[in-house]
Amino acid sequence: MTASVVRLCIVVAMAALLALAPSPRPAAAQQPASVDPTANAVHEEQLLQQFKTIRGLGSIPDTKSYTLEQPAGRDWRYFHEVTLRWIGAVAILGMLAVLVVFYLSRGMVRIESRRSGRTIVRFNATERFMHWMTAACFVVLALSGLNITFGRPLLLPLMSPEAFTAWSEWAKYAHNYLSFPFTLGVILIFFMWVAGNIPNRVDVEWFRRGGGMIGHDHPPAYRFNGGQKAIYWIVVLGGAAIAVSGYVLIFPFYGTDIQTMQTAEMVHGVVAVLFIAAMLAHIYIGTIGMEGAFEAMGQGTVDLNWAKEHHSLWLEEERARTGLGRSQRQPNAAPGE
C-alpha cells in the first residue's frame, strides 16, 4: 500500500518537473525578423510552368471556375484563327481547283458504247433514302459549320451584324439538331453497304490503272470500285470521328474539361474540312463528272452499258443472280452501234 503511494508521488513529481521545463517553441516565436510570409507562397510563373493551368479551390458550385488561369486558350485561338482556316482553305479551294482543271481537261466521262436503252436496278428505295437523308444533312451541317469558321471574314461584311447573327443562330440550331439524323445515316450506311466495301485485289488493280480516270481505260470493278470504297470509308470513319467529337461539343462539360473541349473542337474542325473536300469530289463524279452516274442514286437504275463499263464484275454477278442469260449480252451491244 505504502509502496504504491510512494511510486505515485514520484510519477506526479516527475510530471510537474516536465511541465515546468521551458519549451523551446515560444522562444523562437519571439524573433519576428526571421518571419517571411512569402517563404512557401505559391508563384504564378512556377505553377504555370509546372501544370500549364492554375487550378485551386472555390466556393461556388461551378467547378470550371476553380481554374484560375488556362493560357492554353491562346494556343486554341491560334489554331482556330490561323491553322484551321489554312487547312480548310487549302483543302476545299484546292479540291475545287483540281476538279475544275480535271473537268476542263477531261470533260464528262461519257458512256463510250452509248446508252443501250435498257436499265438495271443499282440502288433500291431504302438505299436511296438513306443516302439522301445523310447527304441533305451533310450539306446543311457543312454550310453551317463553315459559317462558324469562315462566316465572320467572308459573310459578315456583306450583311448587317443583326442579320448575320440571325442567320448564324439558326445555322447553329440546324447544326445541332441535324447532327442526329446525320449520325443515324452514317450508322445505317455502314451496315447497309459494308459487305460491298471490303477492299480486295480488284481494287489494287483499279487503283493501279488510275480508276480509268485518265484516257479510256475501264478497270473491272464489283458493285463498288476502289474510289467508291475510299469514299465509303471516308464517310464511315470520318463520320464517326465527326460525330464523336461533335457530341462532346454539343454536351459541354458533361464529364469533360476545357482541354477535352478544345481538343474536340480541333478534331471536329480538321476532320470536317477534309470531309467537305472529299465530298466535293464525290459530288463532282456523281453529277457533271460522269454521264449516267447520277441516275444510280436518282432513279435507282443505271444503263446496262454504263454498268458494263464501270462495274463489269457487278453486272456479271447481277446477271447470274437474276438469271439474265448470257445470250442477251450479244444483242445489247448492237443497238448502241
Added chain:
Amino acid sequence: MARMKFLCDADRCIECNACVTACKNEHEVPWGINRRRVVTLSDGKPGERSVSMACMHCTDAPCQAVCPVNAFYTTADGVVLHSKDICIGCGYCFYACPFGAPQYPRVGNFGTRGKMDKCTFCAGGPEKDNTMAEYEKYGANRLAEGKLPLCAEMCSTKSLLAGDGEIIAQIYKERVLKRGYGSGAWGWKTAYRETITS
C-alpha cells in the same frame, strides 16, 4: 485615355468573397453565373494564396478574336465588352479565354447555351448608358457615372484594385516596396503581356 485593368494583390486577399457578392448584387447576375470568383491555391497548406478573378479585359482579347459573329468590342478605356444581341451562344469565347470569364445561362435541354455573360468592368454594354435596357442585359454602368467597379471599391483589405493600369501598378509597387514582398500581379502576363517588377 486611361487603360482600365484589374489587379489582385494575392498577399492581401483573405478569401472573404465580398467582391463576388457585391458583383452579383450590383448587376443582378442570374442564377448559376458568377462574373467574379475567388480561387484559393494550395488550400490549407503553408503558402496558401487566394486570388479574386474575373474578366481581365485583355489586350488583344482572345474572346474577341475567336468570336464567329464579332460580338465583342474594346472601348477607348480598354474595357472588353460584348453585345448580347449579336452573341449566338456558341461557347468559343470560353475555350479561348485564359481566365474562364465567359459564362452561359442554360436556356434549354442538355447543354444549350444562352447569351454569354461576363464581367463588364461595371461599364454596361452597347446600349445607351444607364438605361433599363442596358441594365437588364449587362447590369449597372458605374463607369458612366464616374465610379470604378464595385468589387474593387468595397474590397475590405484593398487587395483587389481596379482602375487606370498605370495608377494601380504604382500603388502595388509601393506596397511591395514597403512590406518587402509580393507574389506579383496574377494574370497580368497572360492578359496584358507585362508584369509589375518591384
